[in-house]
Amino acid sequence: MPRPITATIHLSALKHNYAIAKKFSGSAKVWAVVKANAYGHGLAPALRAFADADGLALVEVDGAVKIRESGWQKPLMLLEGFFHASDLALVQQHRIDVAVHCHEQIDLLEQAHLTPPVEAGHRINVHLKVNSGMNRLGFKPAEITRAYQRLVAMQSIHVVDLMMHFANADDEFNPVLPVAEQIRRFNEAHRLLGNTLETSLANSAATLLNRAVKNDWVRAGIMLYGGSPSRAAAADFGLLPGMTLASELIAIQSLEAGESIGYGSRFIATRAMRIGVVACGYADGYPRHAMDGTPVLVNGVRTRMVGRVSMDMITVDVTDIADAKVGSAVTLWGRGLPVDDVAQASDTIGYELMCAIAQRVQIIVDE
Amino acid sequence: MPRPITATIHLSALKHNYAIAKKFSGSAKVWAVVKANAYGHGLAPALRAFADADGLALVEVDGAVKIRESGWQKPLMLLEGFFHASDLALVQQHRIDVAVHCHEQIDLLEQAHLTPPVEAGHRINVHLKVNSGMNRLGFKPAEITRAYQRLVAMQSIHVVDLMMHFANADDEFNPVLPVAEQIRRFNEAHRLLGNTLETSLANSAATLLNRAVKNDWVRAGIMLYGGSPSRAAAADFGLLPGMTLASELIAIQSLEAGESIGYGSRFIATRAMRIGVVACGYADGYPRHAMDGTPVLVNGVRTRMVGRVSMDMITVDVTDIADAKVGSAVTLWGRGLPVDDVAQASDTIGYELMCAIAQRVQIIVDE
Numbered sequence: 001m002p003r004p005i006t007a008t009i010h011l012s013a014l015k016h017n018y019a020i021a022k023k024f025s026g027s028a029k030v031w032a033v034v035k036a037n038a039y040g041h042g043l044a045p046a047l048r049a050f051a052d053a054d055g056l057a058l059v060e061v062d063g064a065v066k067i068r069e070s071g072w073q074k075p076l077m078l079l080e081g082f083f084h085a086s087d088l089a090l091v092q093q094h095r096i097d098v099a100v101h102c103h104e105q106i107d108l109l110e111q112a113h114l115t116p117p118v119e120a121g122h123r124i125n126v127h128l129k130v131n132s133g134m135n136r137l138g139f140k141p142a143e144i145t146r147a148y149q150r151l152v153a154m155q156s157i158h159v160v161d162l163m164m165h166f167a168n169a170d171d172e173f174n175p176v177l178p179v180a181e182q183i184r185r186f187n188e189a190h191r192l193l194g195n196t197l198e199t200s201l202a203n204s205a206a207t208l209l210n211r212a213v214k215n216d217w218v219r220a221g222i223m224l225y226g227g228s229p230s231r232a233a234a235a236d237f238g239l240l241p242g243m244t245l246a247s248e249l250i251a252i253q254s255l256e257a258g259e260s261i262g263y264g265s266r267f268i269a270t271r272a273m274r275i276g277v278v279a280c281g282y283a284d285g286y287p288r289h290a291m292d293g294t295p296v297l298v299n300g301v302r303t304r305m306v307g308r309v310s311m312d313m314i315t316v317d318v319t320d321i322a323d324a325k326v327g328s329a330v331t332l333w334g335r336g337l338p339v340d341d342v343a344q345a346s347d348t349i350g351y352e353l354m355c356a357i358a359q360r361v362q363i364i365v366d367e
Numbered sequence: 368m369p370r371p372i373t374a375t376i377h378l379s380a381l382k383h384n385y386a387i388a389k390k391f392s393g394s395a396k397v398w399a400v401v402k403a404n405a406y407g408h409g410l411a412p413a414l415r416a417f418a419d420a421d422g423l424a425l426v427e428v429d430g431a432v433k434i435r436e437s438g439w440q441k442p443l444m445l446l447e448g449f450f451h452a453s454d455l456a457l458v459q460q461h462r463i464d465v466a467v468h469c470h471e472q473i474d475l476l477e478q479a480h481l482t483p484p485v486e487a488g489h490r491i492n493v494h495l496k497v498n499s500g501m502n503r504l505g506f507k508p509a510e511i512t513r514a515y516q517r518l519v520a521m522q523s524i525h526v527v528d529l530m531m532h533f534a535n536a537d538d539e540f541n542p543v544l545p546v547a548e549q550i551r552r553f554n555e556a557h558r559l560l561g562n563t564l565e566t567s568l569a570n571s572a573a574t575l576l577n578r579a580v581k582n583d584w585v586r587a588g589i590m591l592y593g594g595s596p597s598r599a600a601a602a603d604f605g606l607l608p609g610m611t612l613a614s615e616l617i618a619i620q621s622l623e624a625g626e627s628i629g630y631g632s633r634f635i636a637t638r639a640m641r642i643g644v645v646a647c648g649y650a651d652g653y654p655r656h657a658m659d660g661t662p663v664l665v666n667g668v669r670t671r672m673v674g675r676v677s678m679d680m681i682t683v684d685v686t687d688i689a690d691a692k693v694g695s696a697v698t699l700w701g702r703g704l705p706v707d708d709v710a711q712a713s714d715t716i717g718y719e720l721m722c723a724i725a726q727r728v729q730i731i732v733d734e
Binding site: 083136 | 371402429447538544626646655656679693715
């Protein structure tokens with residue numbers, strides 16, 4: 001048997017969360033974002049759970065091809081577009097929509113001399129990216145007209161919509177770059193192109209928190225997996241955990257007051273304690289930054305991690321959990337313990353924890 | 368093509384590092400530790416690089432079986448032993464040595480009523496673990512005699528050696544638990560069993576830093592992969608990077624002073640700047656804790672990461688790298704940029720970074 005650590009993927013929860021995304025999106029269509037191996041949940045389970053999605057979006061070209069080959073017929077988009085000229089044949093063959101965010105990508109499109117399509121539906125669908133202040137990908141409003149004109153000059157290209165990404169959707173009135181300022185810049189770009197294109201602005205945070213944001217396509221990511229995009233609890237939005245990371249106690253140590261645990265002797269027992277050793281470490285994807293006190297469930301009882309996270313183990317306080325023994329069930333996050341609670345105690349976000357699930361963690365699909 | 372991010376595994380460097388481990392180990396034999404997918408380097412490349420190792424050690428039962436099936440004939444050890452009764456058949460069939468660290472494991476061995484071996488060489492080799500203060504796995508000296516007696520009462524078991532693990536090998540005079548105190552406790556256990564068993568004390572840190580530690584088997588981990596187990600540079604020990612994580616710029620943004628980058632608008636340009644966007648994010652295994660200033664190479668020139676790490680991208684300062692453009696080569700760590708430098712800027716250790724390499728990162732074996 002593999003080590004006793006498993007990630008159970010709850011298909012019903014993923015389906016439920018997609019329904020929540022639809023509800024919060026009003027009349028907008030929803031891209032289910034499945035990049036990064038569906039945020040660690042696995043592409044295959046995600047495809048089953050999001051069968052009703054209006055479209056699927058990701059950043060991996062090879063992943064997109066796999067999705068088409070699995071029979072997905074609805075829209076499919078590469079959120080960063082293509083990376084190399086050699087991607088274009090795949091994009092055309094598999095009818096994969098692409099974001100276009102820089103002139104270098106348009107150069108590649110022009111140089112490819114793509115066969116003009118026989119039918120309009122076979123053109124490459126382009127989602128033109130506006131840099132409205134994130135300063136990561138996209139054209140600033142002042143550059144958008146030239147980018148657009150270069151694209152529409154090619155018969156093989158169809159510009160579907162204008163897309164942007166929020167830097168601070170979880171912090172609407174951010175003093176450096178408030179949500180309203182990004183919308184203002186985006187609207188300027190939209191206006192420069194005649195206000196006719198469809199639009200896609202909102203990620204999970206904007207969908208859940210900035211209800212005034214209007215767009216035709218929402219890009220739902222973290223919320224589908226039951227993580228919160230803000231300090232609010234995921235449950236407050238009705239979201240359910242998509243993944244439960246679980247393991248077992250593989251040893252128990254009895255400590256006297258003054259004894260220390262693990263590397264660096266970071267934690268020192270303040271009284272006689274029973275310590276459970278869990279088969280889960282940072283090489284499984286558990287965050288090494290987790291501080292003493294990070295919550296964990298043993299036999300369903302909430303307790304705390306103590307001592308530094310090792311590569312293959314963590315140590316937890318089971319002093320007051322009388323029935324804790326070798327083989328006892330441990331929940332690292334998921335049902336009964338929000339991933340965001342663990343993330344907060346590790347100075348990071350649930351997104352990182354889910355994506356970090358290592359290959360050696362056995363995936364179990366909960367039908 | 369996949370996204371332009373690759374982890375190149377330098378077989379010659381791994382071989383070289385093993386030779387360094389041997390040199391530092393004197394007459395001791397060396398276990399090459401290949402747990403956690405060989406610290407992210409892949410089991411298959413590691414097996415080729417460590418063909419000369421005296422033994423291989425890991426924690427994954429399924430990995431150990433794979434190693435035997437690949438033809439490995441020399442010693443092979445599970446550092447945490449077996450986890451379930453069902454592992455024992457595999458352990459016996461594939462001649463896998465096991466650590467035994469708790470009475471519950473001995474219970475399983477007794478309950479299994481293993482067939483007494485036809486020849487002495489077919490007994491299960493047990494490495495008895497002493498808890499000398501790490502308080503993670505193992506028997507305290509006061510418990511060691513009983514554990515040993517239970518084991519040797521079984522004809523199917525051969526106790527090979529006593530093993531322990533240092534909590535503070537990188538901090539020899541740690542006030543809570545100095546190296547000498549752990550050695551003292553270990554020696555007590557060894558003496559209680561008659562001073563006849565072989566011993567295994569040293570990990571990479573103890574091997575490189577605590578030259579007074581004597582043992583028959585060294586367990587070399589991080590050093591084999593070119594990471595340092597302490598604040599000293601890996602190069603100071605003659606170690607070479609085993610992995611180079613590389614990617615490309617996929618976009619360039621021009622910022623004016625006062626403009627911000629990325630989520631939370633954490634970084635604000637203090638002057639007109641050129642920013643390169645790299646196809647590498649925390650879902651590739653890059654640490655989300657990386658601070659502004661974390662080193663990165665663009666076209667071989669050392670510069671700094673700025674702005675928060677995204678799931679699929681980081682942003683770097685290319686203001687003074689005139690030839691930086693879309694497609695420019697980026698080194699995240701490895702040759703030319705020690706992984707430990709990146710780890711330090713992310714408040715973690717190189718071990719975590721290597722192990723975190725995600726499945727979506729393409730592995731290239733450098734022969």
